[in-house]
Amino acid sequence: MSAVGTRTVEWIVTDLDGTLVARDLRIVESGSAALRRFIDAGGTVVIATGRSEEAALPYYRALGLTTPAILYNGARVVDLSTGAVLHRRSLSxxxxxxxxxxxxxxxxxxxxxxxxxxxxxxxxxxxxxxxxxxxxxxxxxxxxxxxxxxxxxxxxxxxxxxxxxxxxxxxxxxxxxxxxxxxxxxxxxxxxxxxAGATKGAALRELAASRGVALSDIAAIGDNPNDLDMIQAAGLGAAVGDGAESVRAAADIVVRPCAEGAVADLVARVLP
Structure with a gap:
């Protein structure tokens, strides 16, 4: 067991809508504060969303991130601070x-x-x-x-x-x-x-490999079926408490509902 205050994972990868972002389209404040605490402890936060650059950028900026973002449900990995596309897939x-x-x-x-x-x-x-x-x-x-x-x-x-x-x-x-x-x-x-082959999980595998980070050192959290591959790829897969039944069944852990601080709950488990 890790000592108090010691991270048990290197990365947290979080979905946006229904996970970190509530139905009012605002970031759940407890989740935002918890992610800042995780970053301050030396951890890395990556967002993974079906949203495009335009739709994801306001949340990326609000979180103060500088890390690559998994967008379009895995069809692109983009450095939103520069617009550089790091991994890409297109329809044939x-x-x-x-x-x-x-x-x-x-x-x-x-x-x-x-x-x-x-x-x-x-x-x-x-x-x-x-x-x-x-x-x-x-x-x-x-x-x-x-x-x-x-x-x-x-x-x-x-x-x-x-x-x-x-x-x-x-x-x-x-x-x-x-x-x-x-x-x-x-x-x-x-x-x-x-x-073909575009999923959040596939993009996460590519990004982690390119950064030399083991999947076992990553926690991922989501709420909908498009998050399944991602939470199964990560060393610790977390499902939002009010997320889809299939996601909850496949996850390693089930955390609180989105609006009640799902991401904050996950952070508390990996940063005691």
Whole structure:
């Protein structure tokens, strides 16, 4: 057992929404204070999120971080202090072509938002898309057609559903028509289509290896199925107390609910 005040891990990797960031879209103050204490003790904090650079940057700055960030659910690792992309994956040209053909066949109420060139692109408008943009703090850039985007630099496609029951048919449609992609559910109405092999866990493995940090020296925390691979990759995987049942079942430990200080609870366990 470690002495009081001695870190038992080198890194804490935390999801944002539903983990460190509450439903009011603000960082839970106890979590922020605990992470500052962990950094002051010599630890490293990394955020891992489905958000883009634009959407993650305010939280990164509020936490005072200088570390790389895992973005787009693992499709990019970016130094947000400089904008430098450290690891990247893009949808294959074939996958993007199949997706553009599929968009017209998606169930009514499923709206594509496409991430490329540092922007979020749409061809339609809907309340669900506007709510998504407001939630993530991003601008939606309207296109006349999907053909306006570079076919070799599409980072991910977000399928925003009007209601949760559309998620299953949306996932079934993509699975049947588009091989060679990774599908993750980041929220109850968000289905993300990512490059093959892109997960938070894969990005964490790449980043840790490049920095010479053993996975056994990392604690990771999340709340949704898109966090599963990450918490399983880390030496200590923590699930938020009010997170998805599948995440709680797979985690090494279950901590408090998000708004009650999930991240602070994890810090207390690794920094006695």
């Amino acid at each position: 040209v074939a996958a993007w072509a199949r997706l553009t053909m599929l968009f017209a066949e998606l169930p009514a109420g499923v709206w594509p938002a496409v991430f490329s060139r540092g922007r979020v692109h749409v061809t339609d408008s809907s309340p669900a898309l506007r709510d998504y943009a407001a939630r993530d703090g991003v601008a939606l850039h309207r296109l006349g057609s999907w053909g306006e985007l570079p076919f070799d630099d599409v980072i991910k496609v977000m399928l925003v559903c009007d209601r949760p029951e559309l998620m299953d048919p949306a996932e079934e449609a993509v699975s049947a028509a588009v091989p060679g992609v990774t599908l993750v559910r980041s929220e109850s109405t968000y289905l993300e289509v990512l490059p």
